[in-house]
Amino acid sequence: MVPATMAEMWTTMGSTIASFMFIWAIVRQYCPYEIRRFFEKYTHRFMGYFYPYIRISIHEFSGDRLKRSEAYAAVEAYLSSNTSKSAKRLKAEMGKDSRNLVLSMEEYERVTDEFQGAKVWWVLNKALSPSRSMSMTYYPEQEKKFYKLTFHRKYREMITATYLEHVLREGREIRLRNRQRKLYTNSPGYKWPSYKQTMWSHIVFEHPATFETMALEPEKKQEIIEDLLTFSKSKDFYARIGKAWKRGYLLYGPPGTGKSTMIAAMANLLSYDVYDLELTAVKDNTELRKLLIETTCKSIIVIEDIDCSLDLTGQRNKKSEKSGAEVENKSNKERKEPKEEGNSSSRVTLSGLLNFIDGLWSSCGGERLIVFTTNYVEKLDPALIRRGRMDKHIELSYCSFKGFKVLAKNYLNLENHQMFDTVEKLIGEIKVTPADVAENLMPKSPLDDPEKCLANLIQALEEAKEEQEEAEAAKEMDEESSKENEPTKEDATEPPQVNKEIEKPDT
Ligand SMILES: Nc1ncnc2c1ncn2[C@@H]1O[C@H](COP(=O)(O)OP(=O)(O)OP(=O)(O)O)[C@@H](O)[C@H]1O
Numbered sequence: 209m210v211p212a213t214m215a216e217m218w219t220t221m222g223s224t225i226a227s228f229m230f231i232w233a234i235v236r237q238y239c240p241y242e243i244r245r246f247f248e249k250y251t252h253r254f255m256g257y258f259y260p261y262i263r264i265s266i267h268e269f270s271g272d273r274l275k276r277s278e279a280y281a282a283v284e285a286y287l288s289s290n291t292s293k294s295a296k297r298l299k300a301e302m303g304k305d306s307r308n309l310v311l312s313m314e315e316y317e318r319v320t321d322e323f324q325g326a327k328v329w330w331v332l333n334k335a336l337s338p339s340r341s342m343s344m345t346y347y348p349e350q351e352k353k354f355y356k357l358t359f360h361r362k363y364r365e366m367i368t369a370t371y372l373e374h375v376l377r378e379g380r381e382i383r384l385r386n387r388q389r390k391l392y393t394n395s396p397g398y399k400w401p402s403y404k405q406t407m408w409s410h411i412v413f414e415h416p417a418t419f420e421t422m423a424l425e426p427e428k429k430q431e432i433i434e435d436l437l438t439f440s441k442s443k444d445f446y447a448r449i450g451k452a453w454k455r456g457y458l459l460y461g462p463p464g465t466g467k468s469t470m471i472a473a474m475a476n477l478l479s480y481d482v483y484d485l486e487l488t489a490v491k492d493n494t495e496l497r498k499l500l501i502e503t504t505c506k507s508i509i510v511i512e513d514i515d516c517s518l519d520l521t522g523q524r525n526k527k528s529e530k531s532g533a534e535v536e537n538k539s540n541k542e543r544k545e546p547k548e549e550g551n552s553s554s555r556v557t558l559s560g561l562l563n564f565i566d567g568l569w570s571s572c573g574g575e576r577l578i579v580f581t582t583n584y585v586e587k588l589d590p591a592l593i594r595r596g597r598m599d600k601h602i603e604l605s606y607c608s609f610k611g612f613k614v615l616a617k618n619y620l621n622l623e624n625h626q627m628f629d630t631v632e633k634l635i636g637e638i639k640v641t642p643a644d645v646a647e648n649l650m651p652k653s654p655l656d657d658p659e660k661c662l663a664n665l666i667q668a669l670e671e672a673k674e675e676q677e678e679a680e681a682a683k684e685m686d687e688e689s690s691k692e693n694e695p696t697k698e699d700a701t702e703p704p705q706v707n708k709e710i711e712k713p714d715t
């Protein structure tokens with residue numbers, strides 16, 4: 209009797225659920241959003257009485273949509289390594305160093321995991337957010353991905369307290385292990401649609417520069433390396449002193465002295481991502497802030513040629529027009545023109561940039577370096593580069609003999625050679641950049657041996673020396689002739705009208 213009643217009960221319950229599901233399918237398909245919400249609410253309540261399972265969703269983008277959820281990324285990593293054996297539909301992507309394939313779940317794939325005797329199910333789901341039309345602009349539907357975890361309610365305590373923590377911890381570790389470092393850029397000129405969730409595009413960062421291969425005074429090199437390593441291990445220290453965990457570096461010096469190379473070496477030393485920020489492509493301060501929020505920790509945010517990126521120099525130029533004469537004297541070859549094009553469209557202001565560096569928003573994330581490079585440090589507004597903002601100022605200058613020895617080791621595998629004395633003498637006499645030395649040490653043909661390369665370099669240095677001597681002689685002559693043409697005291701006392709008449713061009 210009892211089994212018959214039980215069987216009847218199950219049948220009734222089954223058909224009730226089936227009818228309910230049928231109605232629900234129709235409602236979902238045809239009803240307006242409000243009615244659907246109403247039904248959804250009561251369906252969940254109703255199902256709750258019979259359905260013994262609990263679900264947890266982990267969304268890729270949380271409510272504010274500014275940043276990809278770290279929990280989602282950790283779950284993704286955890287599942288890709290733990291469930292690839294049980295999943296039937298997998299997605300394969302190139303992994304770290306492009307050597308191996310990393311497998312992850314395909315959408316709607318369901319996998320099982322076991323933890324301390326409890327069975328759980330993971331599904332990667334996707335939902336479309338409704339399209340909206342606002343102020344004449346149409347925003348297409350967005351795909352919102354989320355992982356759904358299902359487990360029996362008797363394991364609630366254990367899953368929410370222990371299992372999820374285990375997943376996140378393992379996921380983070382896997383992510384760190386498999387981390388492929390990236391070089392991000394905010395593409396210039398591209399109008400980012402407001403519905404697009406990220407403002408940066410990236411490629412894999414594979415620059416081979418290291419501090420070892422940099423031509424730099426060994427003591428200076430060691431100091432920079434120690435500074436960087438200390439920073440990367442100072443999380444607790446920064447927390448204790450109440451300062452955001454970030455550090456600013458200003459790299460300055462003539463073109464070709466290794467500023468960009470040093471940024472790559474920094475990223476390689478610390479295993480950080482690089483965000484190469486093209487300031488002239490940033491529309492305004494709000495967009496700058498958005499870009500900042502989207503950067504991750506363990507990264508270097510770079511603004512190259514900061515003096516050309518924005519009109520940050522105006523104030524100071526006016527103040528020091530006289531001292532600007534020195535800058536004017538620099539050869540046109542060395543000088544980089546400001547990016548007029550970008551300036552016209554960018555409305556980023558100095559205060560916006562200062563806020564970017566050390567405003568409240570800059571502290572989110574932590575463990576970030578901000579690096580500016582410039583050829584003309586004297587042109588920058590002092591507020592921008594004061595200590596505390598740009599904590600460390602590093603001058604990269606012309607090649608020294610010690611620098612040359614590093615390059616000779618890199619390029620020719622030579623630690624010493626009798627021709628080094630000549631190079632040392634010439635390098636001491638003229639200004640030559642490491643880029644020029646490096647270029648001249650490159651074999652010009654497959655038959656060039658180290659001696660030939662050194663001979664090429666010596667020849668280039670001798671030519672450069674002659675050029676510099678000629679240029680200096682010409683400059684001296686110019687100075688002398690301008691001294692001779694300088695107005696005498698009597699000239700200076702003459703009434704201005706007379707001078708004006710003399711200067712008047714013939715018509
Ligand atoms: N200090 C250095 N050590 C090793 N190589 C260097 C150094 N400086 C320059 N080089 C070589 O010269 C090339 C140009 O250097 P890099 O781009 O780093 O110069 P830069 O200072 O950034 O110049 P710019 O101011 O024009 O941007 C590099 O590819 C590198 O090979």
Ligand SMILES: [Mg+2]
Nearest residue numbers: 467468512581
């Ligand atoms: Mg550079």
